Amino acid sequence: MIYSQYPKGQHFPAEKCTQNCIIFILKGELLVNSEEYPGTTLQARQCILQAIGSKVELLALTDVEYFTYRFTELPLLCEERYKDILERAYAPLTYTPLPIIPKLERLFGDLTEYFREQPNTCSRYLNVKCQEIIYILTCYYPIQQVSTFFYPISTYTESFHYFVMQNYDKVKNVEEFAHLGGYTTTTFRRLFKNMYGVPVYEWILDKKREGILNDLQHTKQRISTISTRYGFDSLSHFAHFCKDSFGDTPRSLRKRTANGENITIICKEHNKEQEDE
Structure with missing residues (x-):
């Protein structure tokens, strides 16, 4: 889990994702350009998922604050729920960012304080928080909504x-x-x-x-x-x-x-x- 703050105008050229990646925007607006999200403005309290192998370009339209979570396999606390999600996964005509619900927003508020207060982070603590984030994403959203969200990685489960x-x-x-x-x-x-x-x-x-x-x-x-x-x-x-x-x-x-x-x-x-x- 990486916490980032960048000024308006910060640009990251298109680069291939070497792992699956979820971007959670807390503040500001971030322009995303990828196959799934071409020219999409990602706003505060929104998130997207990019699968391994996809190429993503980023441009900060304002000062931005966000978390990036990279993973190979999801840390699942409820595998049965995730299996149901994958069984219903489908490619939408147009991908749209997933809104960050209040429960998830509160968790990121705590994580933001943690990164600001701790000069040296604890990997075990962050691993637990990542499990909690994925648990909320898989269990607190309507299944049809997250089925679309997780579709990009549904073919990379093996x-x-x-x-x-x-x-x-x-x-x-x-x-x-x-x-x-x-x-x-x-x-x-x-x-x-x-x-x-x-x-x-x-x-x-x-x-x-x-x-x-x-x-x-x-x-x-x-x-x-x-x-x-x-x-x-x-x-x-x-x-x-x-x-x-x-x-x-x-x-x-x-x-x-x-x-x-x-x-x-x-x-x-x-x-x-x-x-x-």
Whole structure:
């Protein structure tokens, strides 16, 4: 649990969530830009949930005060209630922030005082408070309302899903991915295909393309930095990949983006040797 205060104008560029994340706004207005909440103004006494792997951009429209809770698995005190929530979870046409009810607001009032008074926080105390927060969210709201709220993480309830989402951008090939999780390559490919419906290598390439295109279009990172981040051993290899995937070199793609052009993925190359089941 992290307590934050930022002045008006504070900006956090789009960044991928490495864990599930709930943002609770206590004071002020925070502009959120993500797939679920595009251009959404999050106001005082509201909260949103972003699933692992999603990209979130934040801009303080006023001075803001908020809590951020990051987690891999929810600390559940009432698992039966949460199972009911997941069974009814569905994707809404439009996501809307969840209001913070008075019971939850009082809890955050106590936590705010705690963070202001304690120079060194106690992890055990905060863990207990996190359990209480999730208990209120799951048990004190109408089930249909929280079913929509928790939908973004409803597909990541199994450990294999968590493992994939937390590590896919840290590996260069299928064999390395399987070894990291303690699986044989054959077993890993089978589990992955059963859960995601596509070969693992094809899925990794698609994720790599999405990340590269986002970094070229929306960040000022050096091209060499982006190339290294996504595992390319040379800039020429990276340029070749970009030409195949987007139709142009990295520098040209940046220039076209700066001129207002919308760049899309045009090619999905396949590596039959690595995809063979």
